[in-house]
Amino acid sequence: MVQYDKKILNMLLDSYERSRLFTGENKVNIHIDFTFDKKKIPMYFDESSCEYESIHDYMRMLEEKGYIRIIWKKGKENHIISKVVLNLHRLEQAYCYVNRVPKNTLIFENVAMLEKYGSVYDTPVCTRFQEYLLNRLKANQSVKEYIDLKDSLGTELLLKGIYEVEKNERQCYIREFSIEVFRDSKVLESISGKLGKVFQNFGEDFWKKDLTEILAEYGIYHTPNYVYFKGQAALKIRQAEYDIRHLKQGIGISGDDLSAVSFCDVSEVKKVLTIENLTTFFRWEEKESLIIYLGGYHNSVRRRLLQTIYHVLPNAEYYHFGDIDAGGFEIYKDLCVKTEMPFKRYHMDLNTLSAYCRYGKELTEHDRIRLRKIMERDAGEENDLQELISYMLEHNIKLEQECVCPADFA
Numbered sequence: 001m002v003q004y005d006k007k008i009l010n011m012l013l014d015s016y017e018r019s020r021l022f023t024g025e026n027k028v029n030i031h032i033d034f035t036f037d038k039k040k041i042p043m044y045f046d047e048s049s050c051e052y053e054s055i056h057d058y059m060r061m062l063e064e065k066g067y068i069r070i071i072w073k074k075g076k077e078n079h080i081i082s083k084v085v086l087n088l089h090r091l092e093q094a095y096c097y098v099n100r101v102p103k104n105t106l107i108f109e110n111v112a113m114l115e116k117y118g119s120v121y122d123t124p125v126c127t128r129f130q131e132y133l134l135n136r137l138k139a140n141q142s143v144k145e146y147i148d149l150k151d152s153l154g155t156e157l158l159l160k161g162i163y164e165v166e167k168n169e170r171q172c173y174i175r176e177f178s179i180e181v182f183r184d185s186k187v188l189e190s191i192s193g194k195l196g197k198v199f200q201n202f203g204e205d206f207w208k209k210d211l212t213e214i215l216a217e218y219g220i221y222h223t224p225n226y227v228y229f230k231g232q233a234a235l236k237i238r239q240a241e242y243d244i245r246h247l248k249q250g251i252g253i254s255g256d257d258l259s260a261v262s263f264c265d266v267s268e269v270k271k272v273l274t275i276e277n278l279t280t281f282f283r284w285e286e287k288e289s290l291i292i293y294l295g296g297y298h299n300s301v302r303r304r305l306l307q308t309i310y311h312v313l314p315n316a317e318y319y320h321f322g323d324i325d326a327g328g329f330e331i332y333k334d335l336c337v338k339t340e341m342p343f344k345r346y347h348m349d350l351n352t353l354s355a356y357c358r359y360g361k362e363l364t365e366h367d368r369i370r371l372r373k374i375m376e377r378d379a380g381e382e383n384d385l386q387e388l389i390s391y392m393l394e395h396n397i398k399l400e401q402e403c404v405c406p407a408d409f410a
Contacts, residue, residue, distance in 0.1 A: 004054065276320075
């Protein structure tokens with residue numbers, strides 16, 4: 001049986017906590033009420049139901065206790081309720097009746113918790129996030145996008161997770177990281193949605209990355225993190241040498257071993273080419289080149305590897321080959337900025353798009369927004385990129401790099 005007394009009283013308290021009365025911003029006297037209509041309380045208007053009398057009994061009881069005032073429909077006094085009005089002078093008793101903690105108490109407790117942890121969880125993203133929450137709460141603004149005021153334990157776990165991710169310095173997998181930090185293998189995954197949103201909105205250059213890419217930046221992986229190499233080079237991993245010149249599909253090396261990679265013979269390499277997608281990496285062939293599959297956004301481990309290659313091959317040409325779309329351009333830009341290396345776009349130009357336009361896809365509205373942002377951000381930097389994006393917007397087209405055939409450039 002529905003407890004209409006607590007249900008409706010809770011709805012009235014919800015309305016109160018969303019109102020200007022609660023925040024102290026009201027300029028005129030207002031009432032907090034709950035209107036009886038078929039949408040809000042359909043059972044009251046169902047003539048085949050016995051709920052009608054029960055609801056009346058509950059409302060009369062609440063009125064007797066002084067928590068509400070019943071407003072009857074004109075000409076239907078004691079027969080049809082028009083609405084009920086919350087008695088603001090009996091708020092404390094109303095909260096007790098429904099066994100509910102007032103929102104202002106929850107705000108006070110959350111502010112105290114955030115101020116307590118502010119000096120403990122002091123990494124950049126975590127600090128910016130906590131400052132945002134504090135400012136919002138002190139201004140009586142909503143924070144439900146990120147935290148539940150009633151779930152302080154969940155908020156503590158989120159803060160701890162952000163902090164521990166930021167200060168992680170070793171290569172590990174998500175579940176072992178979760179065990180080490182939370183003593184539970186599944187906690188990090190349980191807060192992953194909010195964790196990703198915080199890093200996207202409060203981190204630097206994370207807004208366009210998903211959680212897998214964000215965690216990889218800090219050395220935390222879902223699965224073994226491999227980088228693939230192929231081309232005219234011989235590698236050395238610790239004491240073992242690997243000549244990859246004779247391997248058609250190259251070699252994959254896990255993230256744990258990347259720091260031990262060095263190059264014994266790169267005398268034939270005149271071009272270093274990074275490739276965004278694995279299928280293209282396996283299909284692509286390039287003379288006098290070292291070809292590397294990065295798998296989307298690079299992370300700190302891959303960045304160090306590229307910088308090592310640049311140190312060994314300072315005079316080589318450096319290119320990045322990715323999709324001709326907003327994501328591909330953003331990955332390219334991120335690569336140039338983070339590595340500080342002279343990468344150029346490879347087959348990510350208007351000629352390639354025109355040649356393969358029959359394989360193109362239509363732009364989504366989100367694509368258009370991202371492309372316009374790139375044009376605004378890079379205005380004056382790369383004229384050919386501006387021309388390419390203008391063409392894409394005008395002709396409503398983008399192209400996946402897998403469509404580009406290696407044989408056409410042999």
